[in-house]
Amino acid sequence: MNLVSKNLNTLEGWGIDANPENDPTYPMRDRDNNVTGTRPTQQIARVEVLQSIERPHYTAVFGETIPPSGLSGQLRRYAFQHSESRYRHWLPLLLADRIQEYEEIINDVKKGKIPNFYAETGGKAMWRYDKPALIKKVACVAIGAFIISCAFKRLLK
Amino acid sequence: MKAMNYRGPFRIRIDEKPMPEILHPRDAIVQVTRACICGSDLHLYHGMVPDTRIGSTFGHEFIGIVRELGSEVTNLKVGDKVLVPFNIACGQCVFCLQGLYANCHEANTMATAGGGIFGYSHLAGGYDGGQAEYIRVPYADVGPTVIPEDMDEEDALLLTDVLPTGYQAAEMGGIQKGDTVVVFGAGPVGIMAARCAWLFGAERVIVIDHLEYRLDFVKNYANCEVYNFKSLEDPVLFIKHITNWLGADVCIDAVGSDACGNAMQTITGKKLLLQAGAATALHWAINSVKKGGIVSIVGVYGPTDNLVPIGNVLNKGITIRANQTSVKRLLPKLMKHVQDGILSPKDIITHRFALEDLPDAYRIFSSKLDECIKPVIVL
Ligand SMILES: NC(=O)c1ccc[n+]([C@@H]2O[C@H](COP(=O)([O-])OP(=O)(O)OC[C@H]3O[C@@H](n4cnc5c(N)ncnc54)[C@H](O)[C@@H]3O)[C@@H](O)[C@H]2O)c1
Ligand SMILES: [Zn+2]
C-alpha cells in the first residue's frame, strides 16, 4: 500500500494559505460544524431490488416497482454488476429497456389486451393538431409492415 | 386505482394498478389532486433514460391530500393538503444537512450520482410517480408541505419543481446587479429562470428558443429580450455581437438533453443514443458566456457522456454550476414570493387534462402542439 503515516503539522507550510472563502460549492459547504449525518430506519425489501455496486448497502428507502424479470431482467442484473462509471452498466440497461418493450407487448397479448398504438401514442392529439406528422408516421409504419411481410413471404417460399 | 403506465418510447396508457402501500414508517399515501407533465418526463417518454422499465408510472410534480401516514410521521395529519417537492430526501444524511436535498444519499439504491425522484425511472430510485390517483411518499416528514389557505393550488403545484428550478438556475448563476443573462430554452423552466433573473438584479435578460409562441409568452411574462435561433445562423456569434463582443456574464441551460438546433448533436444524442442526449444548448452556453463567466445548468442530461467544448471551459476560465433543484431548501423563500404576489407561476399553465387523456397530453407537450407551455392533469 501507498499509505505513509505523516503528521501534517510537521509538513513545512502546511495550511498557511488556507482560505475558507475560496469555496465554490453551492450551497456553500458547512465545514465548521463537522456535519456528519445519520442513517434513517431501513426499509425491508419484499422484491428483488438491484443495487448500485458503488453503495455498501440499500438506501434506507427505495422503490419496489417492477422487479427485473425475463431476458431484460437478466440484462439488468448483469448491468448492475458494473459501476455507474462503465458502459457495461448503461448500455445493457438501454438494451434491456428496448427488449422489455417487446416482452411486455407479448405479455399484453397473452392477457388478451392488444395494445392500441394509436391511442397510446396520442394519435387523437396528432389528428387534431398535427395531421401531416400523423400521416407521415402512418405511411412509414405501413411501408415498413409491407416490406417485412414481403420479406417473410419470400422466406417462406 | 388508475395510473399512468409507460409502455415504451412515445407509448403510454392509463391502467388499473394496485393501491400504494406504506413500506416504511416515514411513508405517507397521498391522494393526488393535480399533477404536471414536466420537460424532464419527456426524456423518459422519448426513451432516452436508461433503466426506464416498462410499466413505470411517471410524474414528480404533484399536490394532493394525505390519506395515510406511517407511524413515524408526526408533523402531518390525514386530510392535510400538501405540495410534495420532487426530490425524495431523508433530511438527515450529510448531503441533506448541507441543503443538498436533491443529492440525498438515502433515497436511490440503484444509483449514486442522482438522488431519489418520484416517477423518474429506476435511475432515480424506482418509485412510482404522481400521474396517478394515489402515490407513496417516502420521508413524508421531510418533503410534503401543507399548502397555506391563501395559496392557489396551482401555484402550489408549480412550487414542487418548476418555480424552484427556474429560481435555482438564476441563483446558481450568481447573478449580480448589472449582469447580462442569457437563458437557453423558453419552456416552463427557462421562463421561470428568466423571470427570477430579475430578482437578483440582472440588467439584461435574453431568452433563446425556436418556438415563436413560447418566445412571445416569455417576452411578456418575464419582460425580456427574445431571439429565435432558427433565424440566427450562428446563435453564439449573435450573442457575442449583442454583448459588446465579450459574451454574457451568465448563461443558463434550461433545455437539457432534448435540444434541437445542431444536426450532429441531434443524430448522435437523440437518434443513435451515442451520447446522453443532445448537448446543443450547453454547447452554446459555454461558447456564449464571457471569459470568467458562469454557466448554470439545470437542463437534464443522462448518466453517460456528452459532447461539450470542455477546452473552452478551461481556456475561458468559466465556472460551471449545476444541480437538480433542492426544492425544500428554496420553498420558504419562494412560497413567500408567491404569497406576496412577486411571482405567479400558475400563469404559465396553458392546458388542463383529465387523467384518461394523458397519452394525448404527452403528445401535445412533447411535440409542442396547440401552443402548449405547461400541461396539468386534474384528478
Ligand atoms: N435541474 C432540475 O432540477 C430540473 C427540474 C425540472 C426540469 N429540468 C430540466 O429542464 C429542462 C427544461 O424543462 P422544461 O419543462 O422547460 O422543458 P420543455 O421541453 O418544455 O422546454 C425546453 C425548451 O427548450 C427549447 N430548445 C430546444 N433546443 C434548444 C436550443 N438548442 N436552444 C434553446 N432552446 C432550445 C425547446 O424548444 C423548448 O421550448 C429539461 O431538460 C428538464 O429535464 C431540470
Ligand atoms: Zn419537473
Ligand SMILES: [Zn+2]
Ligand atoms: Zn438525505
